[in-house]
Amino acid sequence: MNYKTQMEAAKKGIITKEMQIVxxxxxxxxxxxxxxxxxxxxxxxxxxxxxxxxxxxxxxxLKTKINVNLGxxxxxxxxxxxxxxxxxxxxxxxxxxxxxxxxGKTNTFRKELVEMSxxxxxxxxxxxxxxxxxxxxxxxxxxxxxKVVEAHAKEGVDFQTIHAGINKRAVEAxxxxxxxxxxxxxxxxxxxxxxxxxxxxxxxxxxYDEVLEILREYDVTISLGDALRxxxxxxxxxxxxxxxxxxLGDLTKRAWEKDVQVMVEGPGHMTIDEIAxxxxxxxxxxxxxxELMEEEGVVFKTNAGIENxxxxxxxxxxxxxxxxxxxxxxxxxxxxxxxxxKGIYFAVDYLTGITKSLLNSQLEDQTFVETKGKNVLVxxxxxxxxxxxxxxxxxxxxxxxxxxxxxxxPHERLDSNPWPEWPRVKKTDYGQNESIAVFGxxxxxxxxxxxxxxxxxxxxxxxxVIVSLESKQVEGxxxxxxxxxxxxxxxxxIVLIAAGFVxxxxxxxxxxxxxxxxxxNVADENYQTNQKQLYVAGDMRRGQSLVVWAIRExxxxxRAVDEDLMGYSNL
Numbered sequence: 001m002n003y004k005t006q007m008e009a010a011k012k013g014i015i016t017k018e019m020q021i022v023x024x025x026x027x028x029x030x031x032x033x034x035x036x037x038x039x040x041x042x043x044x045x046x047x048x049x050x051x052x053x054x055x056x057x058x059x060x061x062l063k064t065k066i067n068v069n070l071g072x073x074x075x076x077x078x079x080x081x082x083x084x085x086x087x088x089x090x091x092x093x094x095x096x097x098x099x100x101x102x103x104g105k106t107n108t109f110r111k112e113l114v115e116m117s118x119x120x121x122x123x124x125x126x127x128x129x130x131x132x133x134x135x136x137x138x139x140x141x142x143x144x145x146x147k148v149v150e151a152h153a154k155e156g157v158d159f160q161t162i163h164a165g166i167n168k169r170a171v172e173a174x175x176x177x178x179x180x181x182x183x184x185x186x187x188x189x190x191x192x193x194x195x196x197x198x199x200x201x202x203x204x205x206x207x208y209d210e211v212l213e214i215l216r217e218y219d220v221t222i223s224l225g226d227a228l229r230x231x232x233x234x235x236x237x238x239x240x241x242x243x244x245x246x247x248l249g250d251l252t253k254r255a256w257e258k259d260v261q262v263m264v265e266g267p268g269h270m271t272i273d274e275i276a277x278x279x280x281x282x283x284x285x286x287x288x289x290x291e292l293m294e295e296e297g298v299v300f301k302t303n304a305g306i307e308n309x310x311x312x313x314x315x316x317x318x319x320x321x322x323x324x325x326x327x328x329x330x331x332x333x334x335x336x337x338x339x340x341x342k343g344i345y346f347a348v349d350y351l352t353g354i355t356k357s358l359l360n361s362q363l364e365d366q367t368f369v370e371t372k373g374k375n376v377l378v379x380x381x382x383x384x385x386x387x388x389x390x391x392x393x394x395x396x397x398x399x400x401x402x403x404x405x406x407x408x409x410p411h412e413r414l415d416s417n418p419w420p421e422w423p424r425v426k427k428t429d430y431g432q433n434e435s436i437a438v439f440g441x442x443x444x445x446x447x448x449x450x451x452x453x454x455x456x457x458x459x460x461x462x463x464x465v466i467v468s469l470e471s472k473q474v475e476g477x478x479x480x481x482x483x484x485x486x487x488x489x490x491x492x493x494i495v496l497i498a499a500g501f502v503x504x505x506x507x508x509x510x511x512x513x514x515x516x517x518x519x520x521n522v523a524d525e526n527y528q529t530n531q532k533q534l535y536v537a538g539d540m541r542r543g544q545s546l547v548v549w550a551i552r553e554x555x556x557x558x559r560a561v562d563e564d565l566m567g568y569s570n571l
Contacts, residue, residue: 188227
């Protein structure tokens, strides 16, 4: 063979016998499957030493596979019983067996398992380390862990769960955060304990290239473990989890560069509205999606814009219909004396700068707004404001205060707010929780806004004058108005404005000559604007909203355009 792994073969244009078998099982053209394996959207775990294997594919566009967990433990040492579970699982048609053995000489059971199982076999080397090496955890060296990885690979294991993403950076974020359920991953907790006891870096991260060489040699798929996944919704999307997710994206790309197939474990316990955001955080998934869209014929033109009528007319010549999906990015400003002071930033600009620096250099390029040792004031009590609070704390700010114009919500649902209405109750998110953990208090000041920004002699903001608000009827409407004599002065070296958005960018609306709603969004009728060829969808149409609405509106506008051009639509 002139290839080591299924991915290497796929990249070289070779359709392996394993790909042929999987293609038949999936009712898919072998060439299409080969392309998916080459790009990493599908993996075929198939160790060269697993001779009894009936190959299966896992990933995009394929059927769901059943995985059965079992193995020898201190509580259940009966080999015969575990083997009977194996046979039962195979009889019922499972496609994968996860051997989670962690007691005694596990290789005896594992060798027999590999020899007789047509299903894929997976293991967690970290589980087996103590028994295999016959050492206490503290006595195990970094290279010892790699020996276990190699032993499992030689024995014919098709995929291995390796917790390589929990490095020192992720651990630091986890420890700073504080959790209700700490580390629920067994492999993650063992690695964390070893790192804390020895003071060393995660060996699977430090020697990741060597791990990949082992896996490549036997064509073992790496299943990147989610060591810091939340064990409860209280801990979801916290600093530790996100730090690990970022690392996993990078580790995936590194594996693909060496032609090692990859699976990434799920995000853990969280509410359903957080799932999409967590998946998007793994950058490689975004990259893969872009590649798939390009293969389907979508052309992306970056660093491009439409700024005048001439450009618009050219678009209309080239395309029968144009869809505006430019977002609602015009930030609401704070009109107060001293607004021109240096050190005042819009929240999205601040957060974007941090994210780019983190992804490009792990913050080493210093291209973001530095908050270390500074007093930070966040204006706005929403999700974006919360992100600013959390980011400022993680970057080492001296203090952080978050201003919210509206009254503090009740801690429990009121009788006037019954189910199924959205619960209007106080929510303490991760940023506020970090403030409580680090500074001992919730950063939010309710019914408060900025009255004045005070500059130093160099034009930098140094203080802000805040004022309390109360609800009063003004010209027939209830409004939040300042309370006379309630002014206070706060120290502030950095001010982050997270006061929401007031519609789409003016230059886009002017170039396309579209009508706007009173809220600054593009007006429409069934997604069509006042210009026949022009449609609008997403935040640009409805204002800042959730990704689920963006998905829905993308589908709806496609249907509207299809009906316009074809007279009907089956979308």
